[in-house]
Amino acid sequence: MIHIQKTSPPSEFINFIRKTPQIHFEDIPSDIKEILRKSLLKEQGYLCAYCMSRIDNDHSTTKIEHYRARNNNNELEYSNLLAVCTGNSFSKIDDSYKHQHCDTMKGEKLLNIDPQNAEHIAMIAYKTDGTIFSKTNPQFNDDFNKILNLNDENGYLKINRKIALQKLQEKIHNDFKDKTAKVNYLKKALKFYSNLHDGRREAYCGILLHYIEKKLKTWGS
Numbered sequence: 001m002i003h004i005q006k007t008s009p010p011s012e013f014i015n016f017i018r019k020t021p022q023i024h025f026e027d028i029p030s031d032i033k034e035i036l037r038k039s040l041l042k043e044q045g046y047l048c049a050y051c052m053s054r055i056d057n058d059h060s061t062t063k064i065e066h067y068r069a070r071n072n073n074n075e076l077e078y079s080n081l082l083a084v085c086t087g088n089s090f091s092k093i094d095d096s097y098k099h100q101h102c103d104t105m106k107g108e109k110l111l112n113i114d115p116q117n118a119e120h121i122a123m124i125a126y127k128t129d130g131t132i133f134s135k136t137n138p139q140f141n142d143d144f145n146k147i148l149n150l151n152d153e154n155g156y157l158k159i160n161r162k163i164a165l166q167k168l169q170e171k172i173h174n175d176f177k178d179k180t181a182k183v184n185y186l187k188k189a190l191k192f193y194s195n196l197h198d199g200r201r202e203a204y205c206g207i208l209l210h211y212i213e214k215k216l217k218t219w220g221s
């Protein structure tokens, strides 16, 4: 999970709500929803708000999620909307629904962790096997393991995070010259994975940033 900084809602959405304030979220016309989805994707660097997998501007990979369960008061609040992956929802068709994740698994449940809260995100750590966890907040671990199912041993998220980390470790190993170069290199890498490239963040960049920050601390940069 990475920090999401919300921007202003798209003007088309604001104007639409002004004209139709009583409308329910599901009744918003598809062209306005399309604008909304694009705006959310842009502020999230085209990554799922919960699992950091790549999502794109189409229905097959992306859903608009209400962070706090939807009700008549908050369903049109832009600050409550996130773009998320489909959470392995196809697994409903067999008996492996337990491998669902993100919003598909979460449903109406409330999360303790908020991707819009930078302090929450700073409490996240990762193991080299790809596990996402928090050393300091047990409630966040419940969010990761029980509500969002981000550490499913038989799912693809944990292994994908592990592979992303291994690729980075290999790259660092190949590019390494001496310790000084390595510190500068890591600072550059930290910048690279913190930023957008062609409007996109690197998939699973949270685990990469955590690894780089840990290395930099060890070497007393």
Ligand SMILES: [Zn+2]
Pocket: 048, 049, 050, 051, 052, 053, 084, 085, 086, 087, 101, 102, 103
């Ligand atoms: Zn996801």
